[in-house]
Amino acid sequence: MAVVEGGGNKKAALVAESVALPASMVLVQLFSIVLVLLSKLALNTGMRPFVLLAYRNIIGAAAIAPLAFIFERKARKIPNLVEWGWISINATFGVILAMGLYYFGLRGTNATYSVVFLNLIPIVTSIIAILLRAEKLMLTKWPGKMKFFGILVCVGGTMVVSLFKGKMLHNPWPTHLLRPHTQGAATPAVHHSMVAGTLFLCGSCLGYAFWFIIQVRLAKVFPFKYWATTLTCLSGSLQAFVIGILIDPDKSAWRLNWDLQLLTVVYSGVFNTGVAFLLMSWAVKRRGPIYPSMFNSLAMIATVIMDSALLGTSLFLGSIVGTLLVILGLYAFLWGKGKELQEAMAAAAAAKSASDKEDAVNGDEVGGRELEVRRGDEIA
Template sequence: MAMFAMESVMLPASMVLVQLFSILLVLLSKLALNTGMRPFVLLAYRNLIGAAAVAPLTFVFERKKAKIPNLIEWGWISMNATSGVILAMGLYYYGLRGTNATYSVVFLNLIPIVTSVVAILLRAEKLVFRKWHGKMKLLGIVACAGGTMVVSLYKGKMLHHPWPTHLLRSHTQAAAAPAAHHNMVIGTLFLCGSCLGYAFWFIIQVKLAKVFPSRYWVATLTCLSGSLQAFVIGILIDPHTSAWRLKWDLQLLTVVYSGVFNTGVALVLMSWAVKRRGPIYPSMFNSLAMVATVIMDSTLLGTSIFLGR
């Protein structure tokens, strides 16, 4: 009973912590992409550092049961990395580069909807309309879809901010890369694709937890596989070595922070939550990051806030 009570507190607390990591990550990533950093370069380094961050936990907690995955297990780990790193994170970075932090965070609210629909279609989740929890889940899907459509399509009057704005705007304007255009249409398509990637990622983790239950070892191998895939794709897109050089600047800070907290720690926490509560549970907390990101995006980057958005 005590263990269940502790888990009922620790699970939501861990998901809130993941959202706090995400808030700072979105802003740092936007700044890094504005300075010309390539999305797959960021992904490759981020997951490499994430693997290094989780590996000590593997040695401490799972050294006795850690094993070399067989071919089937490697297949699931590779699919986990492809959906969670290449599709979910990679497409999100491209969408973030083409839009802004506030707009991109709004699409995180689509993840529970897409995850629910895909999970129901793949029979990973059951939606029972005759019971109250099934009706509430359907109501939640409709509410999230309606809210996201309003935020995406409706642009009302611009609001006056009660706080100082664009504290870092001069920095981002001076260092912004020519390719970082605000192409909202293409950016929106990338963000929608990212939502689909996250949906498959959450669902694959349910199967992966059954096939290969070593949580930390799976996280380490997923990070390594994701880093390798991102490196190969990044080289094919931009083979110039200058794109892969890191200096002691904002780009290095973004790589280290995202690798340790958002890839390493967050991946372990979300894998644990999916194993205990199912694929939809982590995505239910994505709305928490919206308000804080809107304020910080306006304060630091000077992004305008409109009524309805």
Template sequence: MKAAPLPPPADDDEEMAAWKAPAAMLLVQLFNTGMVLLSKVAIGGGMFVFALLTYRSLFGAAFILPIALLRERGKWKEMDWHAAGWIFLNAFIGYAIPMSLYYYGLQDTTASYAIIFLNLIPLTTFILSFMLRMEPLRIMSTSGSLKIAGVVVSVGGTMIISLYKGKILHLWNPVFHPHNEDAASHQLRGSIFLAGSSFMLACWYLIQSKVMKVYPYKYWSSMTTCLVGGFQTALAGLIFRRDKNAWKIGWDINLLTVVYSGALATALKYSLNSWAVSKKGPSYPPMFSPLSVVFTVVLGSIFIGDDITIGSLIGTVLVIVGTYIFLWAKANERLEK
């Protein structure tokens, strides 16, 4: 008599994804936090913004290249002039302009303030999509009402952070003391730069669907975008500053910032996000974005002495709550469809 067949083994991939996916997303937010904090220290110490952008993107391209060769072998041959034109535009709108504005805004403000604007990008993208009639609003539906509420709460939180400081909470002594003189005197200018950066990145997300249609290979597309973005920022840097010393880099915080940004905050972050999307869907990674605000506020205060004020705490909580409301409504809307 034959023994009854054993039941099929549990899907190990699904079980591993249950804990690996949130762990991967936590790492992504920590990578974002580290990039912003290191960039603030490097720029505050005098590093030329366009040199940082150029080296970061070229390192990112170098780290993504092996992944592209393994995962999308031979697909580079399918890139024609039409696709190359869209990738050039992709790099210009998605990297050269917004990251230049972001780093100059970071130079004029603080890390905990600048990170807020990265979390407003999904909301800005939604507003642009609605204005361009690329996405319906559905005010009468629960999801539509919640999305509007999330936008209002998040924008309100950002305004509180910008306009109201309140009492400074001296919780601990910072580990480092970077140059922060400009953060107080150029807050308005920095806010304009950061808002412009968020707007351009929102526009960039809107052209991603077109880029993927003309060249549907994400690793080669990302690698070439980083490469082209590096050349674009290098050209802009040479126009603004011809001094060779501005482009020199030694064994210091500047080199650490470049390698960290290229390896962890670009290549590894992209890979983890792509894996999470394949396991949990496109709405999963953004759900963790507000954590970068918490990480940056706390770690920025501990390591580089960013002030924690009553206003920044209230505004940060509102931005996080508003972003979560919006992202939850967005995910729920996809399920309803």
């Protein structure tokens, strides 16, 4: 009876996890959608990108630090000089280059356009890893072919979004709730050219790609992910503060009031750095590194709709076609990447099993020899 109850509890836990995992990833995408829209509004009201970065990462560090105290309380809390160096480099690429350039690109373009580049991050990361020979592209197998096909389609979709507008589609929304507010408070800095914004977004993709590669090295040097994230946020906040002061020493730019800018800082730090990090870590542990990226298309589609409905961004045929191509290419790439990870895990498991069998055989041989020696001693 106890066995049946134990089996029932395990089955119920698996069912609950199968529901909770996709629900948590949908929630992460919802956090991302709201973050992009809030950040766009805050930047339109004149908030400086490095001000947003500095305050966001302070809040993010405060949100992650309790997790470090709970789950890694026995870990070494003070890094040495080498570890601090890798943490600082991690902050430079992950905060200053990846997030900072994205904010500049978002300020010069719009939410719909910028979210396309967020979905290119896995593609760009893989390309950089292939160029650095940290990853191989096996075109002789189907997974490698699908990855290559996905890369080509994503690049083509991005070019369509960037270079081809096409016919402007009829906007079905009767009103735009946030457009009057953003138009009234916008500054001339909002109206950067699309070319400059595109370059910033491309630079952001490169920053994210190198950031993911650097995190692999950081995990080997300092294998405490919560403490590493907390210290990376603090280092990134300090770097953003120094760069922001050098670019714009005006003290009024750093003053936060009880308004949209403060809401954006608190929301991004707590939900996008704290809660989203925890949910994604859990999903990666249970389903692997590809799983969170499978839900990225939800953010793309929802951002297009909300950007048009709330901010009144015009929709063009080229944007819709390019976005669909990016989604198609992303899923083709993720399918190939997932199959390669499965094959690598199967090969590693087979190698471990063969090694265990060889150790068992060697152990039996050694045991047999020892037994023969003992018998010889007894006869003598």
